[in-house]
Amino acid sequence: MSESGDWVALGLSLRLAAVTVVLLLLVGTPLAWWLARTSWRGRFLVEAVVALPLVLPPTVLGFYLLVALGPRGPVGGLLEALGGRSLAFTFEGLVIGSMLYSLPFVVQPLQTAFHGVGGRPLEVAATLGAGPRDRFLTVAVPLARRGFLTAAVLGFAHTLGEFGVVLLIGGNLPGETRVASIAIYDHVETLEYGKAGILSAVLLGLSLFLLLVVYGWGGRGRRERVGP
Amino acid sequence: MSVRVQLVLERPGFRLEVDTGFPGRGVSGLFGPSGSGKTTLLRAIAGLERGARGRVEVGGETWQDGSRFLPPHRRRVGFVFQEPSLFPHLRVRGNLAYAERRAGRGGWALPREQVLAVLGIESLLDRFPGQLSLGEQQRVAMARALASRPHLLLLDEPLASLDAPRKDEILPLLADLQESLRIPVLHVSHSPEEMLALADEIFLLEDGRIRASGSVAAMAGWLEGGKGSGAVVLRGRRRAAGVAGGKATFLTEWGPVLLPEGEVRGREAVRFLLRPEETSLLVGEGARSSVDHLLDGTVESLEEPGATTARVRVRLAGEVLPVPVPKAFLETHPLRPGDPVRVQLHRLRVLPGGVGKAPGPAAPPAPEERP
Numbered sequence: 001m002s003e004s005g006d007w008v009a010l011g012l013s014l015r016l017a018a019v020t021v022v023l024l025l026l027v028g029t030p031l032a033w034w035l036a037r038t039s040w041r042g043r044f045l046v047e048a049v050v051a052l053p054l055v056l057p058p059t060v061l062g063f064y065l066l067v068a069l070g071p072r073g074p075v076g077g078l079l080e081a082l083g084g085r086s087l088a089f090t091f092e093g094l095v096i097g098s099m100l101y102s103l104p105f106v107v108q109p110l111q112t113a114f115h116g117v118g119g120r121p122l123e124v125a126a127t128l129g130a131g132p133r134d135r136f137l138t139v140a141v142p143l144a145r146r147g148f149l150t151a152a153v154l155g156f157a158h159t160l161g162e163f164g165v166v167l168l169i170g171g172n173l174p175g176e177t178r179v180a181s182i183a184i185y186d187h188v189e190t191l192e193y194g195k196a197g198i199l200s201a202v203l204l205g206l207s208l209f210l211l212l213v214v215y216g217w218g219g220r221g222r223r224e225r226v227g228p
Numbered sequence: 229m230s231v232r233v234q235l236v237l238e239r240p241g242f243r244l245e246v247d248t249g250f251p252g253r254g255v256s257g258l259f260g261p262s263g264s265g266k267t268t269l270l271r272a273i274a275g276l277e278r279g280a281r282g283r284v285e286v287g288g289e290t291w292q293d294g295s296r297f298l299p300p301h302r303r304r305v306g307f308v309f310q311e312p313s314l315f316p317h318l319r320v321r322g323n324l325a326y327a328e329r330r331a332g333r334g335g336w337a338l339p340r341e342q343v344l345a346v347l348g349i350e351s352l353l354d355r356f357p358g359q360l361s362l363g364e365q366q367r368v369a370m371a372r373a374l375a376s377r378p379h380l381l382l383l384d385e386p387l388a389s390l391d392a393p394r395k396d397e398i399l400p401l402l403a404d405l406q407e408s409l410r411i412p413v414l415h416v417s418h419s420p421e422e423m424l425a426l427a428d429e430i431f432l433l434e435d436g437r438i439r440a441s442g443s444v445a446a447m448a449g450w451l452e453g454g455k456g457s458g459a460v461v462l463r464g465r466r467r468a469a470g471v472a473g474g475k476a477t478f479l480t481e482w483g484p485v486l487l488p489e490g491e492v493r494g495r496e497a498v499r500f501l502l503r504p505e506e507t508s509l510l511v512g513e514g515a516r517s518s519v520d521h522l523l524d525g526t527v528e529s530l531e532e533p534g535a536t537t538a539r540v541r542v543r544l545a546g547e548v549l550p551v552p553v554p555k556a557f558l559e560t561h562p563l564r565p566g567d568p569v570r571v572q573l574h575r576l577r578v579l580p581g582g583v584g585k586a587p588g589p590a591a592p593p594a595p596e597e598r599p
Contacts, residue, residue: 120309120311120313121313121315123276123300123307123309124307124309124313124315125301125315125326126275126276126299126300126301127274127276127300127301127303127305127306127307127373127376128301128326128327128330128372128373128376129301129304129327129330129331129376130301130326130330131299131301132301134301134330135301138326139315142317143315143316143317145317
């Protein structure tokens with residue numbers, strides 16, 4: 001394995017994490033909004049399913065995805081029948097796996113944040129003439145902004161560090177599915193501890209930096225509210 | 229521009245059932261104990277209670293009837309909640325602009341400068357709500373409600389979250405604003421003082437129903453110590469050049485009264501509360517009294533509620549005041565309905581508020597405000 005291969009793997013990890021987070025925010029925001037606002041009794045069912053990736057071994061999730069996305073699986077088979085290709089061992093397949101794997105890390109902070117906004121500001125906005133979409137964009141989202149930051153950073157960092165799901169549905173194709181965490185595993189397998197160490201240090205630094213952003217932002221936010 | 233409300237809302241253990249009209253101008257006070265449904269009624273009128281069935285009509289617009297339900301953002305309503313509820317992520321300026329932008333052309337129920345000046349918030353425009361006191365926040369919330377060009381202003385105990393000094397500070401401002409508004413105001417409170425100082429009409433709410441209603445003068449007895457206490461609210465306007473010996477003359481429906489300048493503090497219009505037990509009767513021609521306030525009236529009827537005291541119901545202009553007298557007095561001075569008497573007022577309690585122009589007979593008629 002070359003040094004440049006490691007940088008390709010790292011770049012792939014970052015691209016995967018970025019794409020996953022953007023898509024998850026698009027899907028997760030309405031889901032979190034609905035979970036925070038609904039009075040439906042069956043809400044706990046959805047919440048449990050969303051939380052499932054927190055406790056499920058990644059290999060289990062990866063296994064089911066492999067079966068579903070592969071050429072003989074329901075999703076992969078359908079795609080092949082429509083003239084596409086199965087998603088197993090592709091970047092797109094990794095994105096789908098990562099989205100499921102990181103779903104709770106995005107939805108839960110958003111749900112908590114939306115819940116924290118409470119009903120009152122939205123009622124106030126309504127009496128001032130703001131319609132539902134207007135209220136959401138001008139009141140709920142700004143008041144939940146910290147939740148968005150937390151969701152984005154946690155989703156990004158968690159995707160960066162995934163291993164089991166990627167290994168099962170992505171395999172180890174350089175430039176396509178070989179992400180940084182897999183590269184580290186490869187280096188250790190071949191006793192290249194030096195290279196594994198460098199890549200590990202980069203991931204450690206990156207993750208720590210992201211968490212510092214989340215916690216540092218929170219502190220500034222608190223001061224903003226009381227300071228001049 | 230009147231307000232017609234016919235609403236039913238059922239919840240476990242509670243039923244709101246109201247069928248009434250509110251005057252198209254002036255302050256209607258919704259008074260009642262907590263849990264009587266005051267807040268729920270306001271929320272239902274604003275469209276914030278989806279479960280409310282019935283009709284709501286404001287100034288010829290139907291907000292709700294059997295077949296349609298306008299959502300709150302389509303009802304031209306200004307709502308001031310019990311706690312200030314400013315948007316914490318926007319400065320005061322931004323909070324006001326939020327309402328202005330959505331109010332469409334025209335904006336503001338009163339001129340912006342007037343509202344900001346009366347409420348004293350010009351200097352707060354660049355602050356965030358978190359940097360304001362509760363009283364300041366609530367003043368901004370009132371300005372914001374007026375900025376949305378409402379056709380109806382709903383105030384849900386806007387002073388309840390404030391301590392007594394803050395309340396005394398805001399009450400006169402509120403009275404001043406409400407008197408210059410040309411839209412109907414529904415003001416919810418469980419404070420008799422607030423109602424007496426601000427409301428023109430009082431609606432008494434109990435267990436989700438309106439039990440009684442009437443002018444503030446007529447309902448003062450209900451508010452002050454319950455039904456039949458006989459308390460009366462009088463409104464007076466300052467008479468020009470009426471200051472003598474530190475006292476100012478105010479003209480009321482019942483005649484002129486003198487009030488110490490220290491109590492009225494330069495106000496143009498005041499309301500005062502009159503309790504029957506603080507009055508007495510003066511009978512006979514040429515009798516002299518040591519009391520400042522003597523009002524001429526005629527005997528309406530006699531009541532004998534106690535063993536030793538009786539009440540002479542005296543008609544003064546439009547209202548009747550039950551003046552307590554000892555029974556022995558009636559034996560030596562027999563009175564019959566129609567007899568002229570004079571009532572001595574021992575004490576006039578000046579109510580807070582009423583800084584601005586009094587809504588006297590000279591007040592111009594309210595023009596219809598339609599979009």
